[in-house]
Amino acid sequence: MIETDVLVIGSGISGLSYAIKIAQELPQTKITIVTKADEDESNTKYAQGGLAVVTDFDQDNFEKHIADTMRAGDGENKMEIVEMVIREGPARFKELVEWGTHFDRSQTGNYKLGREGGHTENRIVHHKDITGFEIERALLETANSLPTIEILDYHYVVDLITQHQISGRKLDLEHITCYGAYVLDQKTSKIKRIRSKITMVATGGAGHVYKNTTNPSIATGDGIAFVHRARGKVSNMQYYQFHPTALYSKHEGMLFLISEAVRGDGAKLRTKDGKPFMHKYDPREELASRDIVARAIDNELITxxxxxxxxxxxxxxxxxxxxxxxxxxxxxLDEGIDPFKQLIPVVPACHYLMGGIDIDKNGQSSIEHLFACGECTNSGLHGANRLASNSLLEGLVFGHNAAMRSVELLKEDAFNYKDLELIPEWNQEGMKVIDEMVIISYLRKQLQELMSDFVSIVRSNARLQLAKEKQRDIYLAVTELYNFAILSPQLSELRNLVNVSYLIIKHSLEMTQNKGSFYNKDLAKKPLIP
Incomplete structure (x- = not known):
């Protein structure tokens, strides 16, 4: 048993900023951060474009940023959340700079501001084209300097601990409480109980539910899946954003992202034989929102x-x-492409999930003492489609708000210590080691093929119904494996991807109209090309 005051699952911008804030507010609080890979491996690390925040109040203002966010989200955003995040943005950005993050400045000392699709003004602060990497560096240095924060790398969360793990307890779905998590130490292959007063889920996205994604290999929807299994509320999983421009590769898996900021600086999309095409789809052409550009490219490739x-x-x-x-x-250049002599080959790739764990303005989930933040959540900021570079801002603002609410709870100290003492050990008695990992890799590939073929950029009723049937078969096979096998990260990730795929398909089938990133051709009221 490991005991901690606060358990943070994930080491990206959301989890780290949350932990830093609590450590600074309550210096005696023990905070344990677990991450399933290296401490710096996160979706944050791979964010190229930058952070959208109003800094130039001569040219820009909050109202413009709010309007751009609502437009990109197709009006499905929660206005009060959009206003909160954008108005709090400058203060959170200032803190990020104070924590040692460097952003590009001009010779006059002003921030260099980029522009990306869906934005009406230049407002993207950046550090060259590795903004996320720079933010991750600064936050890790700050977190590692605080003595009450401990980071456990290669620790994989298997499941949350709630009342239903405690013998004899009936699960009241209206009053579920989180007491920590069961965590697999990948170095020892032992599953530990981590008991915590408060738990924060900041596990990022689920890009590897598809064949091609810009996400790192850790993005397997873990947080969404184990909150779903704990009967927490999850919504809007039908809204998955595909980035229009990932570097084309014949190999499946993680694709290199060609930042939207490149189009913001003037790059143009062409067919393979050099003809422009975006004028057919939207008057903003290359600066239309991501959902429009991705569907346009997808249609050109199909045609x-x-x-x-x-x-x-x-x-x-x-x-x-x-x-x-x-x-x-x-x-x-490494791929043999000189961008000043030839076209850069690009394709859309799974990029960002707008749905996820339901949270309020303080990051509180439907499960007591369980907070969530970042891409694994449905905060109401993004609506049906995220505006470029709003994700890092979301992580900072909700990380701050969740930290402040967690501090209040820790000061109140009204936790059920009796239940905390009743948490049982993880039971693997009678389980067997899977000696043929090819079974897991085969089922994972089948799931990714299914999602990419039937539940991708453009969907249809027939494809979704077939996906539902095929996904059920994979679910039954994975469940059978899980019931007799000693747990491994590979099996657990597959289990989580199956849960995520179920939610995406289910929520897609429930849609009655196209919104933002969700497009079912059977629901279309007008042709793709106006």
């Missing part, structure tokens, strides 16, 4: 039969491009 379209940077300022996008430039 032409090509494997990719091209991103044309040949007319752009070479020196400015290399200065702003050094890693993208180097990646292209």
């Amino acid at each position: 032409s039969g090509d494997s990719y379209v091209g991103l044309d940077c040949r007319h752009m300022d070479r020196q400015k491009f290399i200065e702003h996008f050094p890693n993208i430039y180097q990646k292209c």
